[in-house]
Amino acid sequence: MLLPSQTRPVIRRELARRVVWESVAVFAKYPGRFQLELDQNTWPAWHGAVPVEGRDVPVIVTYPPAYPAQPPTLETTTALAPGCPHVLGHNGDRTILCWISPRARSPRRRWQPQRHTAATVMRAAQRWFLAFLVWQALGEWPVPDAWDVEDV
Amino acid sequence: MNRRSESDNSRVMVAKGVDLDPRRGFAAEPVVQLGNAHVAVLGAGSAGAAAAWCLASRGVGQIDLADRDVLAPENLRRHVCGRADLGRSKPFAVAEFLEDRFPALMVHYAEFCFLEQSETLRDLLAGAEIALVAVDNEGPKHLIDGMLRELQRAAVFLGIYGGGWGAEAILVDPAQRTPCYGCAALRLGRTGIVPDGPASSPSYALPSPKTPESSELAWRQADLGSILPAAALAARIATAWLEARRGFDRPLCELQARSVTAWRLAFRQIPAWNLEPWTLDFVPIARHNDCPLCGPGCDRITPDEFESLLNHP
Numbered sequence: 456m457l458l459p460s461q462t463r464p465v466i467r468r469e470l471a472r473r474v475v476w477e478s479v480a481v482f483a484k485y486p487g488r489f490q491l492e493l494d495q496n497t498w499p500a501w502h503g504a505v506p507v508e509g510r511d512v513p514v515i516v517t518y519p520p521a522y523p524a525q526p527p528t529l530e531t532t533t534a535l536a537p538g539c540p541h542v543l544g545h546n547g548d549r550t551i552l553c554w555i556s557p558r559a560r561s562p563r564r565r566w567q568p569q570r571h572t573a574a575t576v577m578r579a580a581q582r583w584f585l586a587f588l589v590w591q592a593l594g595e596w597p598v599p600d601a602w603d604v605e606d607v
Numbered sequence: 608m609n610r611r612s613e614s615d616n617s618r619v620m621v622a623k624g625v626d627l628d629p630r631r632g633f634a635a636e637p638v639v640q641l642g643n644a645h646v647a648v649l650g651a652g653s654a655g656a657a658a659a660w661c662l663a664s665r666g667v668g669q670i671d672l673a674d675r676d677v678l679a680p681e682n683l684r685r686h687v688c689g690r691a692d693l694g695r696s697k698p699f700a701v702a703e704f705l706e707d708r709f710p711a712l713m714v715h716y717a718e719f720c721f722l723e724q725s726e727t728l729r730d731l732l733a734g735a736e737i738a739l740v741a742v743d744n745e746g747p748k749h750l751i752d753g754m755l756r757e758l759q760r761a762a763v764f765l766g767i768y769g770g771g772w773g774a775e776a777i778l779v780d781p782a783q784r785t786p787c788y789g790c791a792a793l794r795l796g797r798t799g800i801v802p803d804g805p806a807s808s809p810s811y812a813l814p815s816p817k818t819p820e821s822s823e824l825a826w827r828q829a830d831l832g833s834i835l836p837a838a839a840l841a842a843r844i845a846t847a848w849l850e851a852r853r854g855f856d857r858p859l860c861e862l863q864a865r866s867v868t869a870w871r872l873a874f875r876q877i878p879a880w881n882l883e884p885w886t887l888d889f890v891p892i893a894r895h896n897d898c899p900l901c902g903p904g905c906d907r908i909t910p911d912e913f914e915s916l917l918n919h920p
Binding site for chain 2: 557
């Protein structure tokens with residue numbers, strides 16, 4: 456017998472609790488910079504900006520439905536130069552940034568639900584944009600690509 | 608105590624006329640019927656299917672099986688299903704395998720990705736008394752962990768590691784206020800989630816040394832010699848939990864001596880775990896103070912705070 460499947464687009468209670476728990480880290484690391492909103496698909500997302508070399512870069516950190524089993528997604532509304540590496544795609548006027556190694560072998564590069572929060576992603580956004588500035592100036596991404604690193 | 612002294616001890620006891628029959632102490636125990644027990648087995652791979660077989664054999668009355676995969680030729684070496692099931696959904700094939708052997712068993716199956724259809728997963732957990740989680744990847748385990756707390760459901764998480772030379776089982780029971788899977792995973796050295804992980808993650812399998820013939824990295828996978836005892840351990844923990852719920856808690860108390868909620872099973876000498884071959888280690892797990900699921904501060908967070916956070920200026 457096939458089990459019935461239901462669709463219920465509501466935020467799970469334990470996810471809501473987790474977001475509240477993470478908000479402490481977000482407000483501590485980025486005071487006054489981020490606001491929690493319900494995004495397009497009714498999923499909670501942090502909207503705000505991270506400081507990078509003296510300017511504020513807008514970023515959106517969205518919790519996926521399966522959070523924390525999957526890491527949050529990182530997007531920006533800043534226009535990026537064509538051919539910019541480490542971009543996963545586009546979502547309307549947003550650019551989806553690749554901030555975590557998708558097949559990391561080293562535990563250090565993996566998503567750790569017990570240790571990482573949305574604030575971790577915001578910190579990664581800062582690093583991403585610093586690397587972006589270097590790439591704009593020198594034409595090379597300063598962080599080695601995860602695919603090239605043999606880190607077994 | 609080494610083997611020699613154990614042997615000496617047995618001889619002394621026999622000489623003194625002590626009854627060494629292992630049945631002693633169990634004869635007076637009640638037989639707990641599990642015909643009304645309902646278990647969700649999440650992951651119908653080789654370990655999940657073997658654990659479901661153990662549960663059905665013990666007399667569990669209802670089993671829900673879920674997995675997203677279909678049976679592939681490389682699975683045949685260690686899966687309960689055979690060539691006739693190639694290409695079929697694993698939970699469906701395992702459901703048929705069980706129905707064939709246990710006519711009274713009520714088996715449901717569902718074929719879906721836990722991460723993509725989290726609501727279906729939630730419904731499965733809500734409907735069962737306890738879940739037995741036998742999935743390869745860490746991601747779904749953390750998702751299930753959160754749902755268990757919300758639904759106040761228990762689960763046994765099973766993992767086989769190091770190419771099959773070690774296995775772990777973790778009991779999470781929010782009603783008993785056990786530490787969550789996340790805290791156990793940290794204590795046991797599980798190494799986080801690979802968002803787009805390969806089928807054979809390094810923590811699950813063992814890298815083979817490169818040979819002159821092949822420079823490709825190959826993975827040595829567990830075989831049935833490890834999968835069957837590991838699955839049996841997880842099924843034993845689940846049935847002990849079910850029996851405790853029905854008033855007979857001795858097997859669970861034996862397993863949970865000193866409030867232990869995790870067990871390591873070594874099939875070889877494992878220096879990293881400090882275990883001898885074929886030993887079961889009782890591993891105490893402590894809650895992390897800042898754990899988002901079971902830490903002391905979590906109970907103070909109410910879902911209402913989420914709504915007020917949305918209106919935060």
